[in-house]
Amino acid sequence: MKISCSNCNESLEISDVLEGQTIECPNCNQSLTAPKKRSSLIVRFAVGLLGLLFMIPMFVEGKPLGSVGGFGLLMGVAFMLYFFGGPRLLQKIGLGFLVQPVGGGAKNAVLPSSAEREEGVARPVVASGDDINEHIAAFQQQLAILTPRAFLTPAIVAINLTVFAIMIAAGVHIMSPKIVDLLAWGANYAPKTTGGEWWRLVTSNYLHIGVIHIAFNMWVFWSVGQFVERLVGNLGFFLVYLFSGVVGGFATVLWNPGVVSAGASGAVFGVYGCLLAFLALGWGSVPRPVLKALGNNAVFFVVVNVLYGMGNENVDMAAHLGGLAAGFVSGLILRMPLGSSASKNRRRRNMLVGIAGVLAISAGMVLTGNRYADIQEELRWFGETEETVMGSFNETIQKGQTGSISDDAFASILRDEIIAPWEAALSEFESKTAGKIEKLSKRNSELHGKLVKYMHLRLEAFQLMLEAVEGNDQQKAERANAKLMASQAIVDNLSYLVTGGR
Known part of the structure; x- marks a missing residue:
């Protein structure tokens, strides 16, 4: 959102999470109050209905809607909690990533101007909150300078939704696609993939087994994608997403070669794995208060999803864990202090991730090539x-x-x-x-x-x-x-x- 200083007429672009908060103009130190936006009753009512949609099948068929793509019961409960308590209630119990993007907890972040982005230096931010808010605000401002636009996340979501829409228009079932349709559109199946159709390792990441499957994957991806994209840069984010999805596909080929697999979860888990690398070893690159703010959401998502997948045979845990591992390793390589030399370091580290990814893919092709018969x-x-x-x-x-x-x-x-x-x-x-x-x-x-x-x-x-x-x-x-x-x-x-x- 934008806000104008009444004293110096400076136009400031601030984070949406500052609604209702008091900040100080970085030019004249004038106290400013960001407009406060309240969740619309219509939106909360719609989310509540969506929660019921997830929950009702559990009482009718014994399982929640969306079990094929994630923990449908959790989604139903979360949406109902949002209906009754709004986003702040979910934040308090560790489910904030479902309604607010990971890393969006900054209280006083003022985004830099276009001139400052070009210069690559941050102006000081005066925060009216405590030191934690100042740390988070300064950190978000550094990210905004290094990565002015996080455009890949919405682009990837748009591609997934477009592919799904085209599939439905072509006659693929919206809830339970047939195996033959998934294979025709590029799903991952070991005999076909290792028999020369290696492109399936990429295309399978943009196919989904029903509308609930894609809705859950894209929701979770959106909640973390833009923050991680700013953290590692556009190119680094692209490499993490690509290699995590492909490595997840290889994991499926080795672990579940008889399964037809599709979905973006391997790549999404890779993005979370990259974030976890920063959380685990990123004290020099991510401020401690930010790590604490991010940790609950990221760890909660990974742990619950892994535990749920272990008890559900329809969830491709091989892709999840393979993507998570690839993303974590990529995050270890991309992790760096966000100082003045960060841009140069990013280029070198991106190259290292690219080389590591190519080597991993080459090794996977050698290990699995022509190993299975269709x-x-x-x-x-x-x-x-x-x-x-x-x-x-x-x-x-x-x-x-x-x-x-x-x-x-x-x-x-x-x-x-x-x-x-x-x-x-x-x-x-x-x-x-x-x-x-x-x-x-x-x-x-x-x-x-x-x-x-x-x-x-x-x-x-x-x-x-x-x-x-x-x-x-x-x-x-x-x-x-x-x-x-x-x-x-x-x-x-x-x-x-x-x-x-x-």
Whole structure:
């Protein structure tokens, strides 16, 4: 917000959190009172309704809305508390990050003018509060000089929302997208990603599994993004977000390779990890009062989200922890005193983060490249052989039943057009998938075992049928039919993939 000094006519740009606070003009020391804005009853009523939206399904279905993307119960409770007590109540109990951006607790921050930003020096700030307020105000002013505009945070939110809107317009379900749709739009799935589609490590960070998923992720990201962006700079923030998301994707590939994963949580956790690096080791770069103000929100978010994710199989904890670790390491590199040489130090440290990120991504590609087999892709080409063979088999059986084909011709077709191509396809399928499907997940391993059993049963049935025709053996014909029925029963009970949201 802006406020004008009645004494010297200086126009000051001040933080919104100064509403109702008294500050002193840095030019003439005139006491000024910032306009006080009150939360609109309409806004609080709307937030209360949103809280009910999160809470009602818990009583109807036994779980809160939004469990796929975060702790929906917490969101519901937080929104209801906001409805009754406003933002200050949430701040007191450690949930302030849900309604007020992290780092927004400064009481007396006056942003520098454009000329001062260009000069890169801060003017003294006279605060009418205690020393804590002075520390926070001076710190925020330093950040505003080093990073005048935190434009990447809103840009990233806009990109995520735009992609989601386009997906919905294209027919993707707004609450529960299908796996095939997520894969088509670029979700992360180990066999596809490590099979050459490495771009999925980036695109998956801009896809979300339903409207609640994206709403929660973007809400939490917005609450911390702009502060961290000012703390590490625009380029540093971009590198943290990018590398955290990609490393989180690699963690999913290694930890949950059989899961189709999408969401920005890996990158968001990386941003929080970067902040935690400043909180843990940043006494030389972030004032102690600021660290205390930030610590509750950041630590609370990470701990609760990790604990919640550990008990919810639909949450991709691998991406969360991988992104958190990448962000923390990036924060250790980017952490520095915010002095006169900060701009030069940022460039050097950004380069170090870039090099570390490239090395980490390269190592991930080497470790995971061509490590997994996409069972659906393998089944797709095997299905073409299956369709041809079974068509020929059924046609030959019909001719044999009507007596329009001799036993010798029947045996020849079984041997050359049915058994030989089926046996070759089975051998190729086993060689392509050996040791690769089992790494995906227990479920995929069981699926692979059933498929191989189905293929072997069909082959045994064809071979028994050939022996029955050549030896006129009715018992072998009955055994062949029994194996065909057993193989068909396996096919009727197959399912392919599982999903995971982050």
